Amino acid sequence: MTVLTRAARAAASALLAGALIVGTAGCSFITPTATLNQYDPSDGISTSVGELKIRNALAISNDDNSAVSLMITILNTSTSSGSLRLQYESADGERVDISEPLSADEIKSFGTEVDGEKIVISDAGLVAGQLFPIYFQYGNESGKELLIPVISGDDEIYADLAPASALDE
Known part of the structure; x- marks a missing residue:
């Protein structure tokens, strides 16, 4: 037992x-x-258009919301050069195109440094807290529309990167 x-x-x-x-x-x-899981670890958003990688895209508004500065990093991982086309709709409904040339294997940043190159948009009528639709297209690739967050330049992290206010000029 x-x-x-x-x-x-x-x-x-x-x-x-x-x-x-x-x-x-x-x-x-x-x-x-x-x-x-893929995610964006910062305030901006990211996407890829073919071999072009768009990272941490966001718009920083100035004090009086008269303009925004795009903060964006672009990586061209292809072996050929070309132009990135950004398209948005202005406050009066017209489509506006911005073209930025990119060399092969180039990393290009806009609005990430105080004295660096910036893309300032003053005709979109944006206010902090909105999402700014911008269409990105490169070469023969199908483009993508991103809803880029608009962040206030009042935040001390972004204060030096915001565009000049019309009140300051």
């Missing part, structure tokens, strides 16, 4: 250990790994 009890205890222990292992590690078998 003691042999049967030992066998029953051993079987119960093995069953309990198996249930404990499955119970504590089973979630990792059915739950997707969070580190594999």
Whole structure:
């Protein structure tokens, strides 16, 4: 009778250990790994148009909301040069095109440094808190529209990157 009890205890222990292992590690078998999810770790948003990568795109408004400065980094990972076309709609409904030449394997940033190159838009009628639709197109690739967040230049992180206010001029 003691042999049967030992066998029953051993079987119960093995069953309990198996249930404990499955119970504590089973979630990792059915739950997707969070580190594999793509996300934008900053205030801006990102996308790719063919071999062109657009990173951390956002618009910084000035004090009186008369203009925004685009803060954007563009990576051309292709072996050929070309032009990036940005298109947006002005406050009066007209489409406005901006073209920026890009060399092969070039990384180009706008609005990321105080004295650096900027793209200032003063005809879109934007206010901090809005989303600014801009269409990005490169070469023969199908373009993509991004809804770029408009952030106030009052924030000390972005204060030096905001365009000059009409009140300052």
